Amino acid sequence: MRFDGILFDLDGTLWDSCLSVAESWRSTLRTRYNAQHLPSIEDIQSIMGLPASEVARRLFTGYGAPAQEVCSTCMRDECRYLAQHGGVLYPGVPEMLASLAEQAPLFIVSNCQDGYIQSFLTWSALGGLFQDFECEGRTGCSKAENIRLVIQRNSLHSPVYVGDTALDEASAAAAGCPFVHAAYGFGSAVAPLASIHTPGGLPAVLNAL
Secondary structure: OOOOEEEEOOEOOOEEOHHHHHHHHHHHHHHHHOOOOOOOHHHHHHHOOOOHHHHHHHHOOOOOOOHHHHHHHHHHHHHHHHHHHOOEEOOOHHHHHHHHHOOOOEEEEEOOOOOHHHHHHHHHOOHHHEEEEEEHHHHOOOHHHHHHHHHHHOOOOOEEEEEOOHHHHHHHHHOOOOEEEEOOOOOOOOOOOEEEOOHHHHHHHHHHO
8 A cells, every 4th residue: 555644534434423413412402502493414414524613603593692602512512422322333434444554554634623533432442543633623723734734743655535525625635635535425526536435445445546
């Protein structure tokens, strides 16, 4: 394999947490804000991968408190919920990660709040396969900047980024990183280096590039 590091997006690439996020947010909005209007699964799918400020603007206005405050409260409760209840791992993800970890170090870069990646790693028991991770909630930086941070921090010279949306593709390009599209996820890509239709197809694709 010519890549010395494999960076992954999380939502739509390694797992789908939409149902669990919906359950957590609905509980928080009902109990803390006495809300009647609650986000749908489709609402949550539409904001996956977006920074928290945009999530707040789109989904958390009209609850009697500043949107960013409501969003932060929901996301804080969400991390605790996900660490216990998890989401849905895409089929073949554990086996794919175990195979690739024998060939190159693995990383996660996501536009999520601090605590979200940790919840995924705790619930999935896959933390031992990853060397490092970064997110907007820890750094306040864009996904492209966080990709660069992980590359620099781990002295990578030939990394690749795997994600499912056009934002992932653009962020990888801005960081100077080749992009492989997880076409089974939430979004589309314009001109990826390659595409995969199941997680299990990634090792063969990376080894062929």
